Amino acid sequence: MSDPKISSTSEPSGNVTGASIMLEEVTKTYPGQKKSAVGGLTLEIPAGSIVMFVGPSGCGKTTTLKMINRLIEPTSGQIVINGEDVTGMNGDELRRRIGYVIQAGGLFPHMTVATNIAMVPKMLGWSKEKIAARVDELLELVSLDPELYRDRFPKELSGGQQQRVGVARALAADPPVLLMDEPFGAVDPITRQRLQDELLNIQSEVQKTIVCVTHDFDEAVKLGDWIAIFNEGAQLEQYDSPERILANPASEFVENFIGSGAGLKQLTLTRVNEVELLGTVTTTPGKRASDVLSQIQGAGRKFAVVLDSRGRPLRRLDRRQLSRAEIIEGTYDPDLPVVGEQATLNDALDTMLVASAESAIVTGPRDVFKGLITVQTVMEAIAAANASMDQDHEAPVGLNSGAINVVDIEQGSSSGESA
Numbered sequence: 001m002s003d004p005k006i007s008s009t010s011e012p013s014g015n016v017t018g019a020s021i022m023l024e025e026v027t028k029t030y031p032g033q034k035k036s037a038v039g040g041l042t043l044e045i046p047a048g049s050i051v052m053f054v055g056p057s058g059c060g061k062t063t064t065l066k067m068i069n070r071l072i073e074p075t076s077g078q079i080v081i082n083g084e085d086v087t088g089m090n091g092d093e094l095r096r097r098i099g100y101v102i103q104a105g106g107l108f109p110h111m112t113v114a115t116n117i118a119m120v121p122k123m124l125g126w127s128k129e130k131i132a133a134r135v136d137e138l139l140e141l142v143s144l145d146p147e148l149y150r151d152r153f154p155k156e157l158s159g160g161q162q163q164r165v166g167v168a169r170a171l172a173a174d175p176p177v178l179l180m181d182e183p184f185g186a187v188d189p190i191t192r193q194r195l196q197d198e199l200l201n202i203q204s205e206v207q208k209t210i211v212c213v214t215h216d217f218d219e220a221v222k223l224g225d226w227i228a229i230f231n232e233g234a235q236l237e238q239y240d241s242p243e244r245i246l247a248n249p250a251s252e253f254v255e256n257f258i259g260s261g262a263g264l265k266q267l268t269l270t271r272v273n274e275v276e277l278l279g280t281v282t283t284t285p286g287k288r289a290s291d292v293l294s295q296i297q298g299a300g301r302k303f304a305v306v307l308d309s310r311g312r313p314l315r316r317l318d319r320r321q322l323s324r325a326e327i328i329e330g331t332y333d334p335d336l337p338v339v340g341e342q343a344t345l346n347d348a349l350d351t352m353l354v355a356s357a358e359s360a361i362v363t364g365p366r367d368v369f370k371g372l373i374t375v376q377t378v379m380e381a382i383a384a385a386n387a388s389m390d391q392d393h394e395a396p397v398g399l400n401s402g403a404i405n406v407v408d409i410e411q412g413s414s415s416g417e418s419a
């Protein structure tokens with residue numbers, strides 16, 4: 001493990017609304033168990049960052065996560081949020097300040113979408129008007145049209161939509177911290193990719209502190225600013241950026257955990273918004289097809305992208321389709337190859353392969369059209385990314401006071417003792 005120090009990575013940048021979290025020598029021993037589920041864990045979670053917990057089944061990820069909002073009481077140690085020791089605080093009060101998202105959204109089936117989202121604001125005594133406005137704002141944020149969805153019941157939604165409502169509910173009272181336990185475990189791979197992209201888009205707007213448990217190492221690489229890889233008893237094997245974990249696995253355990261595809265996982269490190277997108281001709285329903293055809297011919301493009309009134313892509317039309325049509329139609333093509341700008345190059349390639357397309361449409365926050373990404377761009381970007389690995393920044397603090405090297409945080413010195 002690299003030398004852990006109190007680092008400068010906790011410096012929040014821009015509009016961070018998230019809070020820093022510090023676990024200090026936190027232990028959990030369940031009644032009747034000899035071994036601790038979590039053994040003397042010290043972990044710094046910088047404000048505004050996404051920290052992913054990964055590790056084998058039963059290693060203590062969920063226990064650690066649930067100690068942060070005290071759904072599980074630590075046996076010893078402290079949890080400090082934005083400088084405040086919350087270990088002795090009333091648990092219910094604490095949980096109103098921490099959003100919590102579980103698999104499949106964890107929605108109450110007998111409540112509408114709006115009522116589900118409004119739960120915490122209601123408990124906090126917000127006015128009806130303020131709650132209604134917040135529900136609509138959050139539905140927009142998670143790309144669900146409020147008019148269509150606010151009065152539906154969870155069973156009337158797809159798995160992905162339920163998960164979006166779960167995220168909206170967790171964000172309702174604008175908590176500085178969001179805890180997520182296998183949030184995308186119950187959805188199909190394409191929906192999973194879209195939800196991940198969306199979470200990253202939302203995070204770029206809200207900049208919360210997000211702690212997320214996952215079984216999927218690729219998901220950790222994609223979403224995490226930092227990844228904590230745990231072994232049994234929540235012993236930290238490595239706590240570092242995805243780039244550095246992939247480039248320098250700290251132990252054989254980490255190497256095995258990453259698996260043999262480590263080289264290919266570099267594809268997961270570069271995002272669509274880091275590469276140059278190709279512009280194209282866009283149009284809207286109701287326009288004359290012949291005008292659009294001249295435009296794409298003039299611009300030397302193969303097709304035009306049709307956008308709805310909010311700038312979201314509906315379909316694409318190539319020269320042949322345009323020459324046969326009179327007026328541009330506003331129908332939506334469900335097979336349109338679309339990736340979010342926060343998607344990885346891996347996702348972009350997958351999307352193009354599934355659609356047998358040489359390019360995919362890129363969207364930004366709230367699904368608004370941004371441009372095109374091509375297979376060629378992806379290939380060039382991979383080559384460039386492999387050539388320059390960012391090794392500059394220091395990792396946050398992460399260590400156990402149990403079996404591994406003990407570092408005196410005050411002194412910044414390593415004693416080499418076991419506590």
Ligand SMILES: Nc1ncnc2c1ncn2[C@@H]1O[C@H](COP(=O)(O)OP(=O)(O)OP(=O)(O)O)[C@@H](O)[C@H]1O
Binds near residue numbers: 037060
């Ligand atoms: N309520 C409980 N009572 C007793 N032991 C428990 C309890 N909850 C968890 N444990 C044990 O504590 C250890 C850590 O469990 P935890 O659920 O935190 O692991 P995890 O890494 O999240 O696992 P998974 O990936 O399978 O969800 C396991 O050995 C588990 O059996």
